[in-house]
Amino acid sequence: MINYNYKKGNLIFDDLNIKNITEEIETPFYCYSLNHLKDQYLSLDNSISLKDYEICYAVKSNSNQSIIKNFANMGSGADVVSIGEMKRALKANISPNKIVFSGVGKNSNEIKFALENDILMFNVESVSELKKISSEALLQSKKAPIAIRINPDISAGGNEKISTGKAQDKFGISWKEAYEVYEYASTLNGIEIKGIDAHIGSQINQLEPFSHSFDKLKEITSMLKNKGLKIDIIDVGGGLGVKYKENETPIDVKKYGELLSEKLGELDCKVIIEPGRFLTANAGILVTKILHIKKSDIKNFVIVDAGMNDFIRPTLYGAHHNIIPLKEPEKLENLKCDIVGPVCETGDFFAKDIDLNDINEDDFLAICSTGAYGSVQSSNYNTRASIDELLINNGEYEIIRKRINEDIIIDKDIISKWV
Secondary structure (H helix, E strand, O other): OOOOEEEOOEEEEOOEEHHHHHOOOOOOEEEEEHHHHHHHHHHHHHHOOOOOEEEEEEHHHOOOHHHHHHHHHOOOEEEEOOHHHHHHHHHOOOOHHHEEEOOOOOOHHHHHHHHHOOOOEEEEOOHHHHHHHHHHHHHOOOOEEEEEEEEOOOOOOOOHHHEOOOOOOOOOEEHHHHHHHHHHHOOOOOEEEEEEEOOOEOOEOOHHHHHHHHHHHHHHHHHHHHOOOOOOEEEOOOOEOOOOOOOOOOOOHHHHHHHHHHHHOOOOOEEEEOOOHHHHHHHEEEEEEEEEEEOOOOOOEEEEOOOOOOOOHHHHHOOOOOEEEOEOOOOOOEEEEEEEOOOOOOOOEEEEEEEEEOOOOOOEEEEEOOOOOOHHHOOOHHHOOEOEEEEEEOOEEEEEEOOEOHHHHHHOOOOOOOO
8 A cells, every 4th residue: 555645735736736636627537646556566576586477467447558558568468358458459569379268258259359460368267268268260270278267266365256276266277177178178179278277256365365375386387297288387376465454464476486486496487477456556646526525413424526437446345545624634623424426326435433633514535555456447427527637757747648527428328219
């Protein structure tokens, strides 16, 4: 988590007075720190001492092309889960041979496009998908490079909605069926076996679940190699956690790198790591204006101009995000309140029963740690505009995604000839 600071009474983020931006850009809007994005990438890259590895940025965490391009410039590949994300990665100049296509529901058009662009590999989630990929590859007179995603039945803790490695989760093929599926894949003429994949969840701050996952990958990889199958790549997924709360301890990235080497260093395979949240979460803030302060005997509400359509994590996951004023509090007058938006849903909130000091209507707040799964999960619910995204770099900013107002959204509708 970035340590925000105040200078002359105003919040400074990456050497920029955020209040000044509110005089030029309509709220709400997202801000991302380029320096933090770079620092996070380097901290992971420098922690890994494996001879052969690739960092493939998980585009789903924040798919703005400026952010993808930044990581591409630093040497990153991409982990994508749709044709749209694949097109974004390619447009941001990520080489196709650094793109991994994950996800449980790849359709024929997506498979065709990936094969046409010669991506590094597909992470295959089911036998049905394996057959479909083989068929499409044969139509193109190609062999599709694949890894089988193994579900290791490992609980990584945290929110059940972002768990992906337990037996009841929809992802991957049971580790118990690994050899059978690999053996079947080896009989398909349109398939080239390249590797093995596992991803056990998101926002994991302990090393133990990763250790169990790496052990399972090592065990299965060794078994497959001993049976004559060629495994050149081990994709360990992402899941590295970050600090959202003051009392949280984030993943020790140096020890994570050491664990990779300890568990997988002797297997003579390229290791792929797919970080998303770890790189982007704390690089972002969502700036919003206080519209109304509504007080009652039972509850106080601070109503802001951002809504759950702009940032849905608190209501979707029960996620905690620190909220701080852009103006440094001068008084100790405390207001215990819920921070809520204008969307017509009770679930439209950002925090409940928090303490804010010295706030007034027309003041501005920053919702912290919103660089991951913020804008990418936004919508136009209630016909609300898609908001600006800004990139900050050493005291300057530029718009990297323009606001899409309600008139443009409405103009997308086609009124039927039957009405």
